[in-house]
Amino acid sequence: MKPETKTILVILTVFSMMLSGCIETASDSIEDNDMGDEIDDTPLPNCELNNSCFEPEQQLVVVPHSDGCDNINPIHCMLPFPSDVFLVDDETKETGKRIHYSPTSLPGSGSKSMIEIPLINQMDGFSTSTQIMTAFSTSPDLEMAANQNNIMPSMDVQHQTLLVNLENGDLIEHWVELDARAEDGEQVILHIRTIKHLEYNTEYGVLIHGLSDDSGEMIQPSEALTAIINGDTTDSTDIE
Template sequence: MNKTAYSKTLALLMAAGMLLSGCILDTVNETDNDGLAPDVEIDLGPVEIITTDGCDNLNPLHCMLPFPSNAFLTADTSTETGYKVNYASNTLPSSGTTSNVEILDLNRFDGFSPSTQIMTAFTTVPNLTGVANQHSIATSLSDGHATVLLNLKNGERVAHWVELDDRATNPSATIVFMRTLGALDTNTTYGVAFIGLTDLSGNPITPSPAMQAIIDGDETTSPDIESRRDEIEAFIGSHLDAYDLISVKAAWVFHTASSQSILSDISTMRSDALTRLGEDGIGCTVTSSEDNYGDDDKLYRRIRGTFTAPQYLESQNPPALLVRGNDSLPQYVEDSEIPFTMVIPQVLADLNESGPLVVFGHGFLGTGEG
């Protein structure tokens, strides 16, 4: 190529470069006032969430947190609520002697107990200053309160207080309890939220990765989370709209059991027992009677003995399971002798009056000694 031809070629290339540069610059100016190339969104795919079957994967700190949660319910059209509890063999925590505890009878219920404890945990201990405690429960009903317990059937807030687990030994998984004044309504959906919390150092509490993905509207790899996304998003969008979305630290939904589901066992045993007892009862045997027991003139008499009662357990020695028939309801086994101790206060004897019967007992009521 001679010098003249080379010069013409170079000029053409420079001109083309200038034209192309102008075109590119014009395009940038039309799309970005700063003269910079617009941001390009890169699809990184679903958010990776470690998922364990049988657990609530909304909180990675413990299989059963948060609790109670619809993660442990499955749809069942045969029940009054439309749900049934669905704990897997790995759901319940170890008892200290076994790696996992499996209580199959819990899966008979069609929701959670209205008197259940509500709890969750965060990676750092939250500062509960200003959050409702047992002395300021009314503040939990105020707009803007850091915790929300909402009846999703009627839209009403439920009074509660919040406290940390005093027995915690691991600060990174300290249980945070939300306690109610009374039982919740049966067969009702509730929403729980913790909002705007900071830790003891003043740093914002960090939502779990799954919770953050729901807040950000990002899809996750967890079928468990995706199956409940709509109900959690609906709760946040419809009932937490007064709060800044980015301040939500935890939110979930659960459904309580029906009265029929909760009371069916005890109602069945009561009806059967009353029929067997009849109007006169089955029997009672007094084995001892001691006047002025304790020699302090406070107890007129201590009476010990046994009473006969229908038994519905596999064994009279706790812990024991109920024996169930083909209809899954408790089934009568036999009559058993139950030990008891009765004390009559001296004041009733002095006044020659009867008084109300008070039963002292806890759990399986012990041995009846007293």
């Protein structure tokens, strides 16, 4: 064999090895890519199919807010009344609570925009014979509600107003009436009146539900109360 032929064969052999090496590398790369592109046949959980695996972001409910107010009823700062919103902890009191009205809580008069009554803020709770009241923008129909001539309906759990002793669950007899001074079309105060004073150092709860107005339309709760019922978060620090 001529020297030139040996040289050519050697060069061809070297190139063949190099090409073979390149081909193997390319083949490995293709196989790796094929493995990476393999489809996972594992079925998705049902919650991933309908997005229920993830809790939706809770929306912040914007409600009317005034400093020093209850903010449940936008008609008046201090409604519903009485309310534990205006109670603060006080270990020096027998009840462990003390009334606290801020300067913006009490309604102003013709001569003063803000009224402070320090004596009230020293009391250890509300009177056991206090007026229980709230207000509505339309007049509720109380035809089926307990009245001063027949209070027994108030002891039925289906009654439109319930007054409950929160310590033992007892229902408290009462009757319901509207402020007789209200004019047609005006906001009206609803009173819940008991036949005897309530127990001292005891918590009570009031439930009002299923009321309709004179036209038969159901009276809806305020935005703030609706948020509380639905468990929504509001932008009001007093409610939260």
